[in-house]
Amino acid sequence: MSNLQDTAIRSATISVLVENESGVLARVIGLFSGRGYNIDSLTVAPVETDRARSRINVVTSGTPMVIEQIKAQLDRLVPVHRVADLTQDGPHIAREMALIKVVAQAGHARTEALRLADAFRARVVDATTESFVFEMTGQTDKLDAFVDLMRPLGLAEVSRTGVAAIARGTRVI
Amino acid sequence: MTQTDTLSPSDIAQTQSGAEILLRALKEQEVEVIFGYPGGAVLPIYDAIFQQNAIRHILVRHEQAAVHAAEGYARSTGKVGVVLVTSGPGATNAVTGLVDALMDSIPVVCLTGQVPTHLIGNDAFQEADTTGITRPATKHNYLVKKSADLARVVHEAFYVARSGRPGPVVIDLPKDILINPAPYTAKPAAAHRSYRPQTAPDGAQIAKAISLLKNAKRPVIYSGGGVINSGPQASDALVRFAKLTGIPVTSTLMGLGAYPSNDSQFLGMLGMHGTYEANLVMHGSDVMLNMGARFDDRVTGRLNAFAPNSRKIHVDIDPSSINKNVAVEVPVIADAGLALEAMIEAWHADPATQNTAALAEWWAQIEAWRAVNCLKFRQTTEKGGIIKPQHAIQRLYELTREHEAKTGKPTFISTEVGQHQMWAAQYFRFDKPNRWMTSGGLGTMGYGLPAAMGVQIAHPDALCIDIAGEASILMNIQEMATLAQYRLPVKVFILNNQYMGMVRQWQELLHGSRYSESYSEALPDFVRLADAFHGVGMRATSIDELDDVIRAMLAEPRAVIADICVDQTENCFPMIPSGAAHNEMILGPEHGTGLNKGNAAGLTDEGLVLV
Numbered sequence A: 001m002s003n004l005q006d007t008a009i010r011s012a013t014i015s016v017l018v019e020n021e022s023g024v025l026a027r028v029i030g031l032f033s034g035r036g037y038n039i040d041s042l043t044v045a046p047v048e049t050d051r052a053r054s055r056i057n058v059v060t061s062g063t064p065m066v067i068e069q070i071k072a073q074l075d076r077l078v079p080v081h082r083v084a085d086l087t088q089d090g091p092h093i094a095r096e097m098a099l100i101k102v103v104a105q106a107g108h109a110r111t112e113a114l115r116l117a118d119a120f121r122a123r124v125v126d127a128t129t130e131s132f133v134f135e136m137t138g139q140t141d142k143l144d145a146f147v148d149l150m151r152p153l154g155l156a157e158v159s160r161t162g163v164a165a166i167a168r169g170t171r172v173i
Numbered sequence B: 001m002t003q004t005d006t007l008s009p010s011d012i013a014q015t016q017s018g019a020e021i022l023l024r025a026l027k028e029q030e031v032e033v034i035f036g037y038p039g040g041a042v043l044p045i046y047d048a049i050f051q052q053n054a055i056r057h058i059l060v061r062h063e064q065a066a067v068h069a070a071e072g073y074a075r076s077t078g079k080v081g082v083v084l085v086t087s088g089p090g091a092t093n094a095v096t097g098l099v100d101a102l103m104d105s106i107p108v109v110c111l112t113g114q115v116p117t118h119l120i121g122n123d124a125f126q127e128a129d130t131t132g133i134t135r136p137a138t139k140h141n142y143l144v145k146k147s148a149d150l151a152r153v154v155h156e157a158f159y160v161a162r163s164g165r166p167g168p169v170v171i172d173l174p175k176d177i178l179i180n181p182a183p184y185t186a187k188p189a190a191a192h193r194s195y196r197p198q199t200a201p202d203g204a205q206i207a208k209a210i211s212l213l214k215n216a217k218r219p220v221i222y223s224g225g226g227v228i229n230s231g232p233q234a235s236d237a238l239v240r241f242a243k244l245t246g247i248p249v250t251s252t253l254m255g256l257g258a259y260p261s262n263d264s265q266f267l268g269m270l271g272m273h274g275t276y277e278a279n280l281v282m283h284g285s286d287v288m289l290n291m292g293a294r295f296d297d298r299v300t301g302r303l304n305a306f307a308p309n310s311r312k313i314h315v316d317i318d319p320s321s322i323n324k325n326v327a328v329e330v331p332v333i334a335d336a337g338l339a340l341e342a343m344i345e346a347w348h349a350d351p352a353t354q355n356t357a358a359l360a361e362w363w364a365q366i367e368a369w370r371a372v373n374c375l376k377f378r379q380t381t382e383k384g385g386i387i388k389p390q391h392a393i394q395r396l397y398e399l400t401r402e403h404e405a406k407t408g409k410p411t412f413i414s415t416e417v418g419q420h421q422m423w424a425a426q427y428f429r430f431d432k433p434n435r436w437m438t439s440g441g442l443g444t445m446g447y448g449l450p451a452a453m454g455v456q457i458a459h460p461d462a463l464c465i466d467i468a469g470e471a472s473i474l475m476n477i478q479e480m481a482t483l484a485q486y487r488l489p490v491k492v493f494i495l496n497n498q499y500m501g502m503v504r505q506w507q508e509l510l511h512g513s514r515y516s517e518s519y520s521e522a523l524p525d526f527v528r529l530a531d532a533f534h535g536v537g538m539r540a541t542s543i544d545e546l547d548d549v550i551r552a553m554l555a556e557p558r559a560v561i562a563d564i565c566v567d568q569t570e571n572c573f574p575m576i577p578s579g580a581a582h583n584e585m586i587l588g589p590e591h592g593t594g595l596n597k598g599n600a601a602g603l604t605d606e607g608l609v610l611v
């Protein structure tokens, strides 16, 4: 219980298994905005073959008491099947994908961008004489770092998916 | 989707229209009454209602009142209240009632009309995004887009409204769904796919709670609306548990009646206008048992000073209520009634002996606090003397008790919002659950009259009184016409202080007595107003008239508005100003303190920000 009194802000990656019905995403988003919780990232897609249920991954932040409150509030929504706090429950993998457009004609910028992309294992998925589009998958901070490096080299546009996350090992939601 | 989306011709031959299917599902859900108001989008439902007799429709005069009436019906019976309104303005008018039911955890199913499915999103006539608007106003809502879903959704809505922590549920019904044939599906036997609230307590948590309580030196039970919602057997269990343990009991505004208020273990209501003894017991407690309450800010006062030395047990059916405002040591997720039964058993099973010596000392302290007599007021008995509002409520209580003893008819009290509401909570004493309906969470002026109407529909022979303020009553006064139509003998007991008294009190305390817009200018003549609505008007302007008016009101078989002209300057005490702690309470003028400007103990700028 003592950790509930903790005032330090922590980040939490929460996965929510929901009934795939209309309005369910609005309910989750409305809950966050209505109660003043943060959304750092949010992804949603059907995850079962019959598309009956979707998985929402939310990255949020708050004090331990707020995070507990967010989970309880999510859990009491009628179409919510299960809520898992991946950050708290044990080791997990969290990944997102980004498409990053760099517009550069100068030879130096182009070679530098390619060299860094190689180091970061970003793939070139589109190239013209004036631009590249890189595709990159990884943890949020890795993507952030790469985007920052591209900035002086002609970063023009970024499109990111937000985080998808899953527990390591045999544990399931 | 388990059903087929398209119906074969043979299916259609056997099926009824959506509206008929809707009524069939309502009947299976044992609905007896619908509070509603018609309009274009719901005409098929009204047509189906016309052609049957099993379900009664009560025509209100405003959709907000329909929801409050359904709330009154629900709170006084424990059943789900049902509302029917048309699309667009019908639905938006209902929103205040829905939020009210959400805040106070009242089970309501509200059927709203909607434009036909092919017009949704086209800004059609009387179209509103009802599910969008009511999403944060309901526990859950549905838009029925397929005829095959209709019956299932109705059954599910009732299940959701009444299960776990109850609340309002909206079913938005496009007109084509009501007209087109639809298949019927019976109430499902299987559990809901995703919503299965836990009601049985965890044994280990109960044992922990009992161990804390047995060793407590200064324990308190803080009981709330969850005990009422759990049903009368929970109130009964609360009494048994309190008697078994000798622990003092205080109640929230929502919980009044769960514990008999004339019992010596009852401390009265706690919180902003709670009793001195209740708040000091909370503040000084070493173990607190929160039974079905939610640590609302009206109850806790300043959070960092709330019961600072207590170890807290919190029983709640809604896990999100636990550790929301106040971190607790022993959370118990359960229905209050089941938890209380388990606690009674665990108390007997726990071999430890109770610290009765400490408890006796605690009671001695409590009696000393009680002796302060915080609700004391001075009523002149001189002929022509002005009526104190507290005295008016006290006499109303005493005379209704006599009336109840004489006639055997139970008394139900509803209120509007303001000082009169707090005086009703303080001076009217409740012995039974489900007899007290007040808008606690939302504080909705205009709640009381339609709520009393709903109660009277559920209990035709009972005495139903709305304790009102002259400002609040005007917010749903049109329901006097509904009373007339259905010959509902509701009594409206107005404490007329010609002010929005609660607003005036705050202005006196916090805004230098600048009474900005809180005077009730140009009031109607309530006696003639009653007359115009086919009721009976009465008035008491001085103390010698009060009892006669109350007696006449109780004897009158028709609806009554009793205009009780009371002291305009009276304030509601005790009071914990916003942002203050329980032990920084202000007592009334009888205690030599009163609401002298700047006297608000513990009042900070921070407190001023709070409402």
Ligand SMILES: Cc1ncc(C[n+]2csc(CCOP(=O)(O)OP(=O)(O)O)c2C)c(N)n1
Pocket (backbone or CB within 6 Å): B416, B417, B418, B419, B420, B421, B443, B444, B445, B446, B468, B469, B470, B471, B472, B473, B495, B497, B499, B500, B501, B502, B503
């Ligand atoms: C719909 C609504 N609007 C405004 C308020 C704010 N408010 C709370 S009490 C009150 C005054 C009520 O006056 P009255 O009904 O005369 O009761 P009194 O306090 O005088 O007993 C007001 C305006 C409210 N609670 N509800």
Ligand SMILES: [Mg+2]
Pocket (backbone or CB within 6 Å): B418, B469, B470, B471, B495, B496, B497, B498, B499, B500, B501
């Ligand atoms: Mg008034």
